[in-house]
Amino acid sequence: MYYNLSLLFVYFFIYAIIGWMCEVVYCSIPAKKFINRGFLNGPYCPIYGVGAVIIIMFLMPYISNPILVFFIGIILTSSLEYITSWGMEKLFHAKWWDYSDHKFNINGRVCLLNSFLFGLLCVILMYMVHPIASDLVNSFSTFWIQIIATVAAIFFLSDLVESTRETVSFNKKLNSVYEATTELKDNLKEKGITTAHEVTARVRELKDDKLTDAMDSAQHLIVSLTNRINETKFINRYSHQRIMNAFPKMAHTYHQNSLELYKAYLEKSKRHKAKQHSK
Incomplete structure (x- = not known):
């Protein structure tokens, strides 16, 4: 049981870091300066980690159909982004991002452009990134997976509290x-x-x-x-x-x-x- 949770957390942590890197590049280039994206101080965006784990778990049965992966991915990621936006606003009394100036948005929390890009990322994740990440993670023994997950969890939770x-x-x-x-x-x-x-x-x-x-x-x-x-x-x-x-x-x-x-x-x-x- 602990190994399965450790494995999930390692995947979460890897994709949270990859998501943070994508966000930094996406936002820093137009701004012409480094921007540490995300709610946390560390180099990871939890929403990407959670999203990636959900996508892998839900979309693996549809791996033979890229079209379904794309459209189900849009639904899953857009739902997660909307719920996260709503939840953070209720917790901290602030709307952290706003797509109201984008066409086809829903309450400024999600928009068609980002949802389309997330759908593409789901396809890239399932067919290109996850096979490589899976091979890398599986190259470690059960003992090291648990150690890595435990250390990463302590670091992540400390950052979350701070x-x-x-x-x-x-x-x-x-x-x-x-x-x-x-x-x-x-x-x-x-x-x-x-x-x-x-x-x-x-x-x-x-x-x-x-x-x-x-x-x-x-x-x-x-x-x-x-x-x-x-x-x-x-x-x-x-x-x-x-x-x-x-x-x-x-x-x-x-x-x-x-x-x-x-x-x-x-x-x-x-x-x-x-x-x-x-x-």
Whole structure:
């Protein structure tokens, strides 16, 4: 029993890593920078690992029919993507990806283009990748399969706990940004800054130089706001920045304006640090 579970987990781990690599290439090339895709910190995307194991288990009986493999694969992967999107939104109050700008999408969670690509990946997986992966895994003894699975599981579960903690911290940070903005809202209105978009724009426009007496009172308020954001608890710039880079179309259920403001603050902070290092 333990061997069978270990074997499944090894396959899960292999395909989670392959999926992460595909996502990184797919997203990093258009962005012209490395993007660590996925919910977790490590080099794997669990949704691909789960999807691959489900596909292998369900589609093996249809291996003689590539057309069925393609269409059943579309149904299985699209269902998994939809359920994952819905579940993560309910857990973390954020929509992590959004295909609303794609044609033939369902609630922005899945779209025809991605489903078609996933169908192709299912065919590639069943006829090209899995035979090689299966030969590789089966070359190890039962003992080593169990050892590899145990070590990988400990590493994966540790990352899952840490990444979940960081995401909870991220949500708390957005709430603290909202509270800081709310407290200064009346003062900002007096200076003609009345909307959240205007606040975000003013944060982006802030120069990286130190405060000077020439700054107007509105700028002082914006600087005060950024200082409040920096001082509030739950700030973990690296993990929070990674989350936003990995999911650039993330939409928060309750604090979308705070998300945009925090993103602008982190961009400004990153520019300021780069400028200091260049001196």
